[in-house]
Amino acid sequence: MNTLFGEKKAEAKKLVFTSVDQYPEAPVSLDTTLSNFTGDWRTFIPVINEEKCVKCYICWKFCPEPAIYIKPDGYVAVDYDYCKGCGICANECPAKAITMEKEEK
Amino acid sequence: MAEYKPIKKVVSGNYAAAYAAKDARVQVVAAYPITPQTSIIEKIAEFIADGEANIQYVPVESEHSAMAACIGASAAGARAFTATSAQGLALMHEMLHWASGARLPIVMVDVNRAMAPPWSVWDDQTDSLAQRDTGWMQFYAENNQEVYDGVLMAFKVAETVNVPAMVIESAFILSHTYDVVEMIPQELVDEFLPPREPLYDLANFEKPFSVGALATPADYYEFRYKLAKAHEEAKKVIREVGREFGERFGRDYSRMIETYRTDDADFVFLGMGSLMGTVKQAVDLLREEGYRVGAAKVLWFRPFPGEELYELAKGVEGIAVLDRNFSFGQEGILFNEAKGVLYNTKARPLMKNYIVGLGGRDFTVSDVRKIAENMKAIIEKGELDVEVDWYHLKR
Numbered sequence: 180m181n182t183l184f185g186e187k188k189a190e191a192k193k194l195v196f197t198s199v200d201q202y203p204e205a206p207v208s209l210d211t212t213l214s215n216f217t218g219d220w221r222t223f224i225p226v227i228n229e230e231k232c233v234k235c236y237i238c239w240k241f242c243p244e245p246a247i248y249i250k251p252d253g254y255v256a257v258d259y260d261y262c263k264g265c266g267i268c269a270n271e272c273p274a275k276a277i278t279m280e281k282e283e284k
Numbered sequence: 285m286a287e288y289k290p291i292k293k294v295v296s297g298n299y300a301a302a303y304a305a306k307d308a309r310v311q312v313v314a315a316y317p318i319t320p321q322t323s324i325i326e327k328i329a330e331f332i333a334d335g336e337a338n339i340q341y342v343p344v345e346s347e348h349s350a351m352a353a354c355i356g357a358s359a360a361g362a363r364a365f366t367a368t369s370a371q372g373l374a375l376m377h378e379m380l381h382w383a384s385g386a387r388l389p390i391v392m393v394d395v396n397r398a399m400a401p402p403w404s405v406w407d408d409q410t411d412s413l414a415q416r417d418t419g420w421m422q423f424y425a426e427n428n429q430e431v432y433d434g435v436l437m438a439f440k441v442a443e444t445v446n447v448p449a450m451v452i453e454s455a456f457i458l459s460h461t462y463d464v465v466e467m468i469p470q471e472l473v474d475e476f477l478p479p480r481e482p483l484y485d486l487a488n489f490e491k492p493f494s495v496g497a498l499a500t501p502a503d504y505y506e507f508r509y510k511l512a513k514a515h516e517e518a519k520k521v522i523r524e525v526g527r528e529f530g531e532r533f534g535r536d537y538s539r540m541i542e543t544y545r546t547d548d549a550d551f552v553f554l555g556m557g558s559l560m561g562t563v564k565q566a567v568d569l570l571r572e573e574g575y576r577v578g579a580a581k582v583l584w585f586r587p588f589p590g591e592e593l594y595e596l597a598k599g600v601e602g603i604a605v606l607d608r609n610f611s612f613g614q615e616g617i618l619f620n621e622a623k624g625v626l627y628n629t630k631a632r633p634l635m636k637n638y639i640v641g642l643g644g645r646d647f648t649v650s651d652v653r654k655i656a657e658n659m660k661a662i663i664e665k666g667e668l669d670v671e672v673d674w675y676h677l678k679r
Contacts, residue, residue, distance in 0.1 A: 196503065215498070
């Protein structure tokens with residue numbers, strides 16, 4: 180999986196508490212963003228069409244999370260673990276290379 | 285253990301608060317001056333200037349920032365203190381949730397002052413009671429001695445259960461009125477209140493973490509439960525710390541409601557703060573006149589001492605709840621709470637709410653006598669005339 184944090188993120192285990200006793204006394208360190216994924220909030224998912232992408236990186240610049248990263252080959256990709264599906268990237272893309280599609284869960 | 289010989293000083297309630305903060309060895313004070321709280325932080329600044337206390341003083345531009353700075357200091361492990369009044373406390377409101385939610389044992393003195401408009405600097409409990417649901421504990425002091433003792437105990441309780449606490453005193457009636465206060469020698473305070481042991485170590489760079497991080501619907505609920513349980517635990521800790529305080533220093537605070545001549549009372553006056561001194565004096569006079577009355581002072585309003593109130597209510601025919609506060613659209617706040625606690629119990633004495641002393645209106649012994657006459661009449665009749673009595677109203 181292509182991700183912003185690569186292997187580091189793959190190593191991190193998401194903390195799941197199943198009883199109240201497992202929680203820390205104070206709400207600290209629930210987890211770092213490496214494993215505290217926020218990408219399951221969305222309804223629509225941005226899909227990038229590399230054939231249309233002109234590598235202008237306006238999507239990368241405008242993403243508020245930021246969940247868009249630049250791959251070694253120069254094209255952009257979305258880290259779906261953090262993308263909340265706001266659609267700003269699709270709205271701003273001058274080449275219309277990003278489309279928002281209903282996500283099947 | 286060194287022998288306890290109190291240091292007697294004639295101080296205002298505000299100076300009692302400042303001395304208590306110094307004796308508690310607070311490390312960080314962030315505050316903004318507001319009448320009638322100002323002389324607390326002036327006195328602390330004086331301690332620092334005179335080299336009597338090693339405190340980091342953070343001058344801030346508002347009360348919101350004062351609480352924010354205390355939160356930062358407390359999260360880093362320091363013992364943090366601040367003081368405010370009325371509009372200043374209201375400005376802190378948002379930050380109060382951050383402090384209790386992050387389980388930071390900050391202690392604050394609030395000098396009860398009426399909320400404006402109309403602009404007022406006099407006594408009224410509505411400012412602190414409006415912060416009832418912020419997750420802070422609340423201790424109401426009757427006199428300057430209780431301000432001093434309250435701050436020391438509040439730190440110990442707060443740091444045991446990791447919940448912040450307010451110590452509340454009356455504007456001018458206590459804040460600017462001088463009285464003898466028995467202070468505790470520093471080494472004995474140190475024995476009673478050792479250095480704080482923070483819940484977590486923010487300065488551990490090996491294992492970084494975030495404070496007050498996001499909790500989704502999957503986790504938020506459990507943290508609220510934990511804070512609720514901490515308040516339950518605090519009731520036990522308050523009684524233990526109050527008992528320990530009594531054993532060490534002779535002033536017993538092992539009960540969250542202080543009762544005065546209630547044992548064989550037909551009815552009692554229930555209230556909080558400085559007005560209860562007047563009530564106790566009136567009770568003595570009324571007893572001489574043949575009234576079987578007593579006084580019950582709620583020391584800790586949060587957590588609310590429901591069990592002790594139930595014990596009190598079992599033995600009396602009536603409770604006159606004196607509220608120096610009002611919740612608009614309903615009734616006095618202590619009255620509301622007290623009735624709520626007793627609803628599901630068998631003890632159901634007649635309860636009447638007297639709204640007294642708002643905005644610093646004098647509340648005197650003769651007022652208590654008039655209320656006693658009224659209470660006696662309604663108890664004999666067996667029903668209330670009105671539930672909420674705006675006692676002082678110019679009719």
